[in-house]
Amino acid sequence: MKKNILFLIAGCVLLDQLSKFFARQNFQMPVEVFPFFHLRFVENSGIAFSLPASRWILIPVIVGVLFFLGRFLWTSTASAIQKIGAALVFSGALGNLIDRLFFGAVTDFLAFWSFPVFNLADSFITIGVVLWVWQEIFGQSKS
Numbered sequence: 001m002k003k004n005i006l007f008l009i010a011g012c013v014l015l016d017q018l019s020k021f022f023a024r025q026n027f028q029m030p031v032e033v034f035p036f037f038h039l040r041f042v043e044n045s046g047i048a049f050s051l052p053a054s055r056w057i058l059i060p061v062i063v064g065v066l067f068f069l070g071r072f073l074w075t076s077t078a079s080a081i082q083k084i085g086a087a088l089v090f091s092g093a094l095g096n097l098i099d100r101l102f103f104g105a106v107t108d109f110l111a112f113w114s115f116p117v118f119n120l121a122d123s124f125i126t127i128g129v130v131l132w133v134w135q136e137i138f139g140q141s142k143s
Contacts, residue, residue, distance in 0.1 A: 005083060008091070009090055009091045012095070012120075012121075013091050016091070016120040019120050020099065020119060023107055023119075027040050030111070037110075037111065039110065039111070040109060040111050041108075042107075042108040042109065043103070043104075043105035043107065044105055044106045044107075045104065055104065062097045065089075065093055066093055069089060069090040069093070070090065072086055073087060079135055079139055082131070082135045084131060085130070085131030085133075085135065086128065087128070088125065088127050088128030090128075091121070091124045092122060092123070093121075095119075095121035095124070106119065
């Protein structure tokens, strides 16, 4: 299971970073995919939904979250669903941390209606939290 989790994390971080690289290169001008969905490059120096936050506060917090999740993934006897959820949150946090360290801000590029612009890492975090909470509420067994 640990090897599968490592592959999941590596694949998600790679997909996230490749998508952000592509966005930085190609979406300086918005690209309309559908009337309600655009691809456009935005740098987000804040936190979720572009709320303001200092980079020097965020980085230690993110490193702490990564440490906690890494320890959980390595030592926990939680269900497979909870571990997949934690791995997705870990992947998203790591992907966004890479952006903060190398670019000073997170690259966002997925724009639906007037919802704040986001990226794949944000999606991984959201899906991971939903899986973890779902398993916590409705799951019965450990696997």
